[in-house]
Amino acid sequence: MATTTARAPGRRSAWAPLRRPVFRMLFAAQVVSNIGTWMQTVGAQWFLVETSGSPAFVAWIQTASQLPVLLLSLVAGVTADLVDRRRLLLVTSLASCVVAGALTAVTVAGALTPWGLLGLTFVLGCSAAMTGPAWQAVQPQLVPRDELPEASALGSIAVNAARAVGPAVAGVVVSAAGPAVVFALNTLSFLAVTVALLAWREEALPVRTVRERAWPGLLAGLRYVRSAPSVRRILARCALFALPGSALWALLPSAARDLMGADAAGYSLLLALLGAGAIAGAVAMPRLRARLSRSWLLAGGALLFAAGTAAAAWLPLAASAAAALVAGVGWLTCLTTLNATMQLALAGWVRARGLATYMLVFMGSQALGSFAWGAVADAVGVRTALTAAAAALVLVAASVPLLPLLAHSGTMDRSVVPLSSSMPTLELEAPPATPTAIVLTYRVRPQHVAAFLDAMHDVRLARERSGGTGWQLLRRAEDPEEMVEVFVAPSWEEHQLQHTVRWTGYDAQVLARAVALAEDEPTAAHYLVQGVR
Incomplete structure (x- = not known):
């Protein structure tokens, strides 16, 4: 090998x-x-x-x-x-x-x-x-x-x-x-x-947890x-x-x-x-x-x-x-x-x-x-x-000049970079197939908002590449410096995969550019979808 x-x-x-x-x-x-x-x-x-x-x-x-x-x-x-x-x-x-x-x-x-x-x-x-x-x-x-x-x-x-x-x-x-x-x-x-x-x-390849x-x-x-x-x-x-x-x-x-x-x-x-x-x-x-x-x-x-x-x-x-x-x-x-x-x-x-x-x-x-x-x-x-x-x-x-291969094609870092050192500890039991909403809260000063919004476009694609759906970026009306990123993992299992094997070096660079425009690391919360009759 x-x-x-x-x-x-x-x-x-x-x-x-x-x-x-x-x-x-x-x-x-x-x-x-x-x-x-x-x-x-x-x-x-x-x-x-x-x-x-x-x-x-x-x-x-x-x-x-x-x-x-x-x-x-x-x-x-x-x-x-x-x-x-x-x-x-x-x-x-x-x-x-x-x-x-x-x-x-x-x-x-x-x-x-x-x-x-x-x-x-x-x-x-x-x-x-x-x-x-x-x-x-x-x-x-x-x-x-x-x-x-x-x-x-x-x-x-x-x-x-x-x-x-x-x-x-x-x-x-x-x-x-x-x-x-x-x-x-x-x-x-x-x-x-x-x-x-x-x-x-x-x-043998590494065994996935x-x-x-x-x-x-x-x-x-x-x-x-x-x-x-x-x-x-x-x-x-x-x-x-x-x-x-x-x-x-x-x-x-x-x-x-x-x-x-x-x-x-x-x-x-x-x-x-x-x-x-x-x-x-x-x-x-x-x-x-x-x-x-x-x-x-x-x-x-x-x-x-x-x-x-x-x-x-x-x-x-x-x-x-x-x-x-x-x-x-x-x-x-x-x-x-x-x-x-x-x-x-x-x-x-x-x-x-x-x-x-x-x-x-x-x-x-x-x-x-x-x-x-x-x-x-x-x-x-x-x-x-x-x-x-x-x-x-x-x-x-x-048609090549009108529709060329993108300049960065094949040059991005696709090595696996764990999204975090460990998965969050949940107080509520998460059945493996339960859809999970991930909510991340950022604080962004007014002078950085335009650049942050531009950076978050690439973050959205990174979340979706790793399995996220329904991505949204919200800005709080009562507090304009508060930005909330929301996306859904189809299951808790898939969110675990997002953390462990699906996040790449390029994705990490994309997220780092956005986080650098915020005051601090975002706070994260996880919400399990509940069946309501």
Whole structure:
């Protein structure tokens, strides 16, 4: 397990996290699994190209694999925050192995239909949806915080190295032996992940004195996202890119066959070059981050991906292959920038839930986009659909100055700082699920009132991020120097969590700025909601 000691500032190698044995082992397993997944994608898409002939059916493979994120991402996030993540990953890896094995058996028996393939792909997507937040959330346990951008880039390399290798292998295997062998190899790839997870001996994390429950924990995660402006902006940029960006992935098989006259090997070549371009982008990312802001990286990445999308619509195979390299760089640039910023913007207690929301937006946008672009291609043709998507990506790049990532995104102190040394002693028994109103009284001199009100705006967001609801700031009419802050914790348990594991260093700084404008520390009182008949 990696320690979290800070390293000396300076530009790090893109490969720095691979020096850490556990990260290296899990990274290798991820590469193997992703190769199997991309082989399966090529086999499934080409099976549908040959059996259905419909661009919509081919595009819906992307929808079937990504739609489960819309349904399960939030559940997966809260589960990954509340249970042992290693065990969760073991369960989902074994489940994926079983489903992939079933798909292989059905194909070998000659009973696979287009709708059956979509159904089993959907089930595999469900397992992947439960895996994603946990896999992302373990990264800070494997590398120091200052290596998270490199770890995120390596995660993208794992996906894109697989995209470079998997389709190339799959094209040969599908041509020589059919899709059943590809599906069997994917089954074996899930076994590789299971072996790696069994070999990982995770260090025990601190035991919480108060444990969260699933439904309140899910609601707390949603309140966190709603009250974190930097997170909301990341999600907005994510959706803006993924919706038009999904067109190339969804329609590339049809474009390769219908517009470029390519066979399965030609389609695999395009996917491989997209992956190779992404790897090149990942290697260049440390240098790019040193020269450009995150927002401008997003704009440049969108433009590069737009160029690749337009090339697939209008250029022959050789020229489209060259453009695919460029598009791969653009895809990786956007994904790594968004993912790493999201990782750094989230507090540890809600990391999996926040990343689940990110995946919900990104993968859900891809799923909905794939469905929509498939329908557009059926109606007006693949070339027109890809051209429209490329134009939309240009508009996405142009929107960056109007809707940039917030300047402090990913730079706030998200370490846990207990709100106080101990919980208050109550004379009245507080059942765990009882809503609790917290009332804090400040005294603020008239000359500081305007600044205090401004500071309390950030305090409100901090209270809401840690689980508070119904926040209000009151000023006493009989005594204008008295200010009263009121908010409600949904339960006494959640207020205990606010004190112990949900308050971060940044939240503490925000509150300290407000308290510095008051005459003294605020006095606190706690009121338990009483049922009145």
